[in-house]
Amino acid sequence: MTVEPDSDPVFVGIAQRMVEKDYASALREAADALFASLTAAPKQAGDERRDRTIELLSFVEIAAMGLREQCVPPPEPLPSPEVACSFCGKGRGSVNLVAGPDAFICNECVELCVEIFADQKIAKGQA
Numbered sequence: 001m002t003v004e005p006d007s008d009p010v011f012v013g014i015a016q017r018m019v020e021k022d023y024a025s026a027l028r029e030a031a032d033a034l035f036a037s038l039t040a041a042p043k044q045a046g047d048e049r050r051d052r053t054i055e056l057l058s059f060v061e062i063a064a065m066g067l068r069e070q071c072v073p074p075p076e077p078l079p080s081p082e083v084a085c086s087f088c089g090k091g092r093g094s095v096n097l098v099a100g101p102d103a104f105i106c107n108e109c110v111e112l113c114v115e116i117f118a119d120q121k122i123a124k125g126q127a
């Protein structure tokens with residue numbers, strides 16, 4: 001017996017579920033068939049078994065992708081955040097900003113930091 005993907009009733013059933021966009025059922029049926037195929041006594045010749053497994057895995061993959069598309073809403077465009085200095089809150093219009101991983105700092109705050117560090121050095125007698 002050879003495995004004909006187009007005539008295998010399991011494959012036909014899974015394909016039909018996918019046509020209906022019932023990916024959850026397709027995934028479950030493919031997973032069940034895959035599990036059965038892998039745990040059943042290896043009656044089939046090695047190549048047939050492998051071909052069937054690969055075919056079922058591709059069904060699982062496709063169904064999972066379809067399911068994910070259905071479950072995960074398309075990402076909404078992020079509202080363009082009001083870009084502002086994370087320290088003083090001034091916006092891009094009034095200061096120059098440098099972006100860090102999760103924050104922005106403006107030229108005025110950088111200058112302030114430079115002064116603070118300079119004062120600290122003086123206090124420590126390093127300058």
Ligand SMILES: [Zn+2]
Pocket residue numbers: 085086087088089090105106107108109110
């Ligand atoms: Zn600032």
